[in-house]
Amino acid sequence: MAGASNVRRPATLASLAAELGVSRTTVSNAYNRPDQLSAPLRARVLEAARRLGYPGPDPVARSLRTRKAGAVGLLLTEALSYAFRDPAATGFLEGLALACEQAGQGLLLVPVSPEQVDVTAVHQAGVDGFVVYSVREDDPHFLAVLERPVPTVVCDQPMSVEGVDRVGVDDRAGMLALTRHLTALSHRRVGVLCMRLAAGRNDGPASPERQAAATYPVQRERLAGIRDGLAAVGVDWVEVPVHERFEHSVDAGQDAAAALLAAHPEITAIVCTSDILALGALRHAAVRELAVPDQLTITGFDGVPEAERAGLTTVRQPVLEKGRVAGELLLERGDRNRPRRVTLPTELVVGVTSAKPRVDQRFFSGW
Amino acid sequence: MAGASNVRRPATLASLAAELGVSRTTVSNAYNRPDQLSAPLRARVLEAARRLGYPGPDPVARSLRTRKAGAVGLLLTEALSYAFRDPAATGFLEGLALACEQAGQGLLLVPVSPEQVDVTAVHQAGVDGFVVYSVREDDPHFLAVLERPVPTVVCDQPMSVEGVDRVGVDDRAGMLALTRHLTALSHRRVGVLCMRLAAGRNDGPASPERQAAATYPVQRERLAGIRDGLAAVGVDWVEVPVHERFEHSVDAGQDAAAALLAAHPEITAIVCTSDILALGALRHAAVRELAVPDQLTITGFDGVPEAERAGLTTVRQPVLEKGRVAGELLLERGDRNRPRRVTLPTELVVGVTSAKPRVDQRFFSGW
DNA sequence: CTGAAAGCGCTAACAT
């Protein structure tokens, strides 16, 4: 630990070479190609480096020269810190990190403030490729990423972007399976809680127009799955109340469930587009002393650990796997030219929060 | 989205300038100092850029020139992916990410395989500084970070390293407070579960030698706190069984608790150096149908959400705050020269897992 | 096995 730490960089490869009376190549080789010079000479170089406090080749200069940054960038919709609070995102990150560390690549979390159009952070990122996690289709940061001349893989983005790999699950089919489960239980009066659908804050009912204009593909697809499932039993989608929340948190879910039930007390089932929202709905039911599933069925989506512990009926998706595949797609891309699309399977998990609506309920088979 | 994405970089700032018949400076200014050139000229430059598929100044080249990478590196003990599984680490990361995004800096997760001596990843990292999270004092990656001529802040590292900032909590004092709580409840026969103490796998009792050679400062300090607390009531530390686990997981805690109680059935309290281990111990107690806290007291450390839900008696530390301070220390370092040390407070949380040992227990006040 | 030459792509004084 020579006192070199924290000193304004004094030594450079060139100065070291000069000091030793050898060429820069030789010093470079001492670090990068040990087999290209004699052991004693190499030892001399390294010793001199230590003595002069030379910390080894500058990574940025090397990157410029080699055109390799040794890192992949991750772009997230939300504020960076959110990624560590959302269990689904955390699982994805774990898988992605796994792939990166296996390939010896760093993972750069790109700092984006949502609802902010400053995309310099994307331009600033010294990375060899990007992973884009579940962002709005018209997100300016996303667009900025697409401008960068590096490979990119998007996650949960059904939209087909030229030359970009994609990994995701079939959200629509997953939600369809869940909805069938509910209709098989004879639910007809269903209410929906969903996450942010598009830019602009909307905490409350999501009008058909708002739904049609949804730019978060995941939410759009999940709603479509519910719609399909209900259509199959003759329930018209325009009759189904959909409540949207800007924040994605248990609190928001609780609040939304309260609003939904207040406006539509006849509902027998609340379908949530995420487990987090469903957990909030469960909490609201507990507060209101509504028996789940006897008086009210509640379902989620994702299959996060908390939901599993709560016995939530939900659709499980392999989040960790999704992250790993995203990383592999980016890092192991041979010289293939055709972009790849990977769709991972989902699984309906029937927990203890769904059951037949009570027959004595006056609205049964009403619609 | 001109077809430029994914095409081998064709255009450069220089080529654009040539094409337009202006100087490189002008093009550079068009991007970096819009006020330094006329609006029409700037528009022309940007238009030409779009037409030629020029993605804007290369971030790596810019970094080399400006000596700023726009990112901070994070070094973790464990495999990168572990950080997303450990709730204490997750909280820390959230705080750190918060500080980074506020400063518009990226956060680069440096890929290190533990038990691997390849530190090239540290050399490769294009960052303006490092945050080191709870690593072994002799970790080669850590040492490599210290060689890099960039500011560094270490977390939970009591060891004083020249010129390096530090943030952490007083683990020893926190554990002392907890232990006093236990001795006040008249516990004397205590067993301890701890995390990895040093390099090399050891799943089982940690001998006094092993304890003395501990290189994970956090674990060392927490054990010291217990020792101090017990010494105050005359309990000799060498009589206290300490079990170590390499893996940090609920399963490991459960397993360790089983081993500890099998070897020392007289124990009235299990003190764990982390909540995760304590959660495992609780699970073991449940399996064995040992009543907690009546037949057995179990305590943790950290104050993670899961522990709170379980009503665990523990020591809460402000993990998010710790991450935020780490980031701020690194990013807001004015031109101060003296390194700063910040010690955050801990708080004893008395839950429902600690109580007086049953008086009828035959070992009471035995030692 | 070692050295000389040629940039990687960009920004920042300092002129003009």
Next chain:
DNA sequence: ATGTTAGCGCTTTCAG
């Protein structure tokens, strides 16, 4: 308001 001049620190053919 725009151009000229110098590198940032390194790697990499290609000769010796």
